[in-house]
Amino acid sequence: MSDSQENTAAAAAPQKQRVPGRRKRNLTLVTLLFIAIALGFALMYFLVWQNEEETEDAYVAGHLVQITPQIAGTVRKVAVDDTDIVKKGDVLVSLDDSDFQLAYERAQNDLIQAIRQNKQQTAVSSQARAQVLARKADLATAQADLRRRESLAGTDAISGEELSHARAAVVQAQAALRAVEAEETSAQAALGNNIPLRQQPAVQSAVSRIKDAWLNLQRTQIRAPIAGQVAKRNIQVGQRTAPGTPMMAVVPLQNLWVDANFKEVQLRKMRIGQPVEMTADLYGGKVVYHGRVMGLSAGTGSAFSLLPAQNATGNWIKVVQRVPVRVSLDAAQLQQHPLRVGLSMTVTVDTHDGSGQTMTAAAEKNAAIPEADAVDWTAADELIDQIFEKYAK
Template structure:
């Protein structure tokens, strides 16, 4: 038995389904629009954002052979901890040479001071001889008029006087020269001594720096040095990464940055954790130029080959320190970062970057010369009479 086809009924069913489908699309669109209006209307986001941090390169400060490595990649090190030790033979030899030069200069100055006294006594002796020859010369002149003394004796006495006077002038000039070098200042503060002391300090510093210490606390990465390596000053050894001071470098399109201000809140999703964990941060500052401006080869649009490409501006976003402490991250991780531009924020040129951390300054090198001054005094005392 054939079913009778009713075209009007089919048309009504189809129209009914179309209405339901249209209503579903309208409701979905309204829901998406409402969600965007409530949650995304005042937000800008980018997936061109990465975790950044301080990568502190540790380099050799003097030359030598590596005799000990006291750390390894992924290990945590404390500020001031010895990480690499060099044999220090070259530095020790240089220190010994500088000490010997200081002692030699002290002895030379003492000898020059003694020579001043010697010249003074020589001048006194020559003046006494000159007085005697002058008296003889006067007697010879008187006796020569009576024929008791020959003219040759008178001439010899005159020549002797000139010789003695020249010798006295020479000794006085030599004395003045020596006095200019040694008199008027204590031996310990003499310029030649100070110069030699500086060389001792430099050699002492090189010898002290054969033990290479961590300038900050952090985790070791990229260890290149090996035991037995001969390294020179400036050779890279390893890197230290303080994981308690990280931030996000988020690169936003130039069409997105007009409403971004320092102080606005941000949400950060790290790809390593997906949607399971959201970090919160604050915009710290906006770069003063686009990425292409600081490129190695900046684009030159004046050449005529111009293609309009949306530039990106880097925005620095600081993490919430407590969240970072509870769930540590590593520099280089990819993120999806969203900024709430609905907040008023602060002036666009203001920067809230904190430079008060250990990554910006260290005091471990402040006391490296503490023991050198007593050492210098001992060297000077040992070479003085």
């Protein structure tokens, strides 16, 4: 062997020794990397993931306020259409008010007539009272005349016939007094025994008719009971409507929640009040909504099915059901990033805190339920006051 060959062999020997060492070191690093990743996943599972339940089967839900007329009528105007945003109190539909306007005017005339009749009955009562006083004076005169004549009885100053006439005059005066007293009683009964004018039954009935006619007139203007977006409009101009006929719906966009459909095996650790994070497909992961678990639905989609599930061979199969869990939405976040009913959501529930009520317990009312305003009678009361002020003097 030459010197060059010996040198080449001597140089290759250390290189062969270095290659297995580098490979072993690389395998060790890779193994340590996989162990670190596994430990990371294990820590994430035990610290986070085992205390989270997630579903993509979730949708935005909200109240659907049906708009229906309270009176029958013909549609004169429709002021809104689907997707329009309306404020509380906006006029949605106008009905023809001609008949109701006439009824309102008739009711006003009925009140005026009732006031006048009461004034006439008051005058009759006053007249009857005056007649009673006059008849009492006549009776007193007849009785005094009878006593004077009775004191002269048995003398030549008075005859028996005059005494008889005096006694008859007293009887006649007493009968006349009883007659006018009966008339006074009848007149007072017609007035309700001095009941004030506004509390008279006939007057109160007339006032009620005015309020009824005024209310029907107001109901020809069908207004939005809450603010929201118009949906499902199915009313047209000229259409004849009856009370309770669906015209459209208003969806309050600031009073929404999410119905998240979780598998039944995911409900074990869920409690009412647990924090929830949600993302909408509309905005992606950039916008994260926060809320809390509100409650559990009364049943699943097949809760009221009479028969269990079957496969093609007729064997019974077990199906994992999904149960809707209601989750609240933060109002401030809704204001900043509006949502619409029916949008898809991804929901993640943090189940760390298990101190709340179980999902089968009754949930508290966390969200305000829309409520329409009560009838404001101010305008009708002002009109009634004006009629009394003008005609009751």
